[in-house]
Structures are given as structure tokens and as C-alpha cells.
Amino acid sequence: MTFIVGMVSQKGGVGKSTLARMMAREFVAGGLATKIADLDTQQQTCTNWAGRRAENDIEPEIQVQSFASVKSALEEAGRFDALLLDGKPNASDQTVEIAKASDLVVIPTGQTVDDLHPGVVLAHSLRKKGISPETIAFAMFKITGSERENAAAREYIAQAGYMVLDGEISVSTAYGSASDQGKAITETSFRTLNERASKLAQSVIDRIAELQERKVA
Structure with a gap:
């Protein structure tokens, strides 16, 4: 069985x-054959990152391929344990397909509300297209040190009817530096930052497992 995880957003630059x-790095490190389908053919952010990773001989190797359509990306799914669909920013027909x-x-x-509101609007639009809210989860990125603001943001999403994954990615230049080298944000030079990112990754894995158990039941 192939696990398919879609990464979507209403705006660019949110993570x-x-x-x-x-997630690709963590899946591969856990022994799962994994591929990122880079569906943003203009930016090709993941594709370019994979190139930097290969040039710097960073292990494990992460397979990334650019696809013009969701349909063509899904043709690859059966060859992998996990397929990550990295869509274009902004809501579109492709977002619904993903x-x-x-x-x-x-x-x-x-x-901030400038980030939260578009995300919730996107989630609502997906629900209107028949996507179960149980299969939608939010991940907190670019968090400041304020626990009050973080709690308020999580409550905003919960009040809208959606799950917020455990863990969060704080604002840090170390994450950007790692990406520049072709590393994932669980591979920085700082243990604390890696642990925070790993907590979020584990929450994604746990949610997938929970949803799969519900299907079986």
C-alpha cells in the first residue's frame, strides 16, 4: 500500500x-521507498533542492521528480511506499486533485491571521469539494517564541474545525542554511531544532497511521 501525502497552500512561502x-527524508530514513512529486513546474523548489543534496553527497538519497500533472505523478505511486505531492501555491484545480x-x-x-485565514479558507474550499475534514491537518511553521501567540493560532484552527499537528517549526536561519546545502530541516547542525522538526514529522506519521487504522476498522 502506498501512502500519499499532499502538501498544499493558499499562498507561497509558508513552508x-x-x-x-x-517528510521524504524521515520516510526514507525509516526504510520506506519514497518519492516527492514536484508539481510546481515553474519554481521546482524540491527538484532544485534534490540537486543540491546530490551534489553535496548527503545521505540518504531522496528521489524527486517534476511532474506537469497530478495524474502523471500518481502513475508512479505503485512503485513507492510513500508519495509526497508538493503542489503549486495558491488554491487551484490542481490543489483539489491533490x-x-x-x-x-x-x-x-x-x-498570524494573514497566514491562518487563507489556510482555513483553503481547507473550507476543499471540504466543499468533498474532502473529509479528518484528512486535513495543519502544520505550524515560522513560529515566534510567544507561547500565547502559538496557542492562539492553534485555537484559531481548532475553532475552524481542523486538526493541528504536534510540533512546530520556529523562525531560524539554521533551517534556511540547511536547505541551501540540500538538507532537510531535521538535519541542521543544531540538535534542538532537529528535535522540534522531528516532533512535527512524527505527528504526520502518527496521523497517517491513525487514518489507516480507521479505514481498516
Whole structure:
């Protein structure tokens, strides 16, 4: 069985591709054959990152391929244990296609209303297209040190009717530096930052397992 995880967003720069790369690295490290389908053919963020990773001989190797359509990306699914669909920013027909194909849809968001509101609007639009809210989860990115603001952001999403994954990615230049080298955000030079990112990755894995158990039941 192939687990398909869709990374979507209403706007760019919130951490969608960063999340896809982190999950790919963790899946591969856990022994799962994994591929990122980079569906943003203009930016090709994940594709370019994989190139930097290969140039720097960073292990484990992460397979990334650019696809012009969700349909063509899904043709690869049977060859892998996990397929990560990294979509274009902004809601589109492609976003709905990704959501319908995915076992779990993850929407990364910051903690300000400028980030939260578009994310929730996107989630609502997916529900209107028939996507179960149980398969939609939010991931907190670019978090500041304020526990109050973080709690308020999580409550905002919960009040809208959606799950917020455990863990969060704080604002740190170390994450950007790691990405520049072709590393995932669980591979920085700082143990604490890696542990925070790993907590989020584990929450994604746990949610997928929970949804799969419900299917079987």
C-alpha cells in the first residue's frame, strides 16, 4: 500500500516544500521507498533542492521528480511506499486533485491571521469539494517564541474545525542554511531544532497511521 501525502497552500512561502522535503527524508530514513512529486513546474523548489543534496553527497538519497500533472505523478505511486505531492501555491484545480488523491492533506501555516485565514479558507474550499475534514491537518511553521501567540493560532484552527499537528517549526536561519546545502530541516547542525522538526514529522506519521487504522476498522 502506498501512502500519499499532499502538501498544499493558499499562498507561497509558508513552508509547503520544506515540509515535503522533511517528510521524504524521515520516510526514507525509516526504510520506506519514497518519492516527492514536484508539481510546481515553474519554481521546482524540491527538484532544485534534490540537486543540491546530490551534489553535496548527503545521505540518504531522496528521489524527486517534476511532474506537469497530478495524474502523471500518481502513475508512479505503485512503485513507492510513500508519495509526497508538493503542489503549486495558491488554491487551484490542481490543489483539489491533490487533496482527492491523498490519504492526508497537510496545510502549513504561520501564526498570524494573514497566514491562518487563507489556510482555513483553503481547507473550507476543499471540504466543499468533498474532502473529509479528518484528512486535513495543519502544520505550524515560522513560529515566534510567544507561547500565547502559538496557542492562539492553534485555537484559531481548532475553532475552524481542523486538526493541528504536534510540533512546530520556529523562525531560524539554521533551517534556511540547511536547505541551501540540500538538507532537510531535521538535519541542521543544531540538535534542538532537529528535535522540534522531528516532533512535527512524527505527528504526520502518527496521523497517517491513525487514518489507516480507521479505514481498516
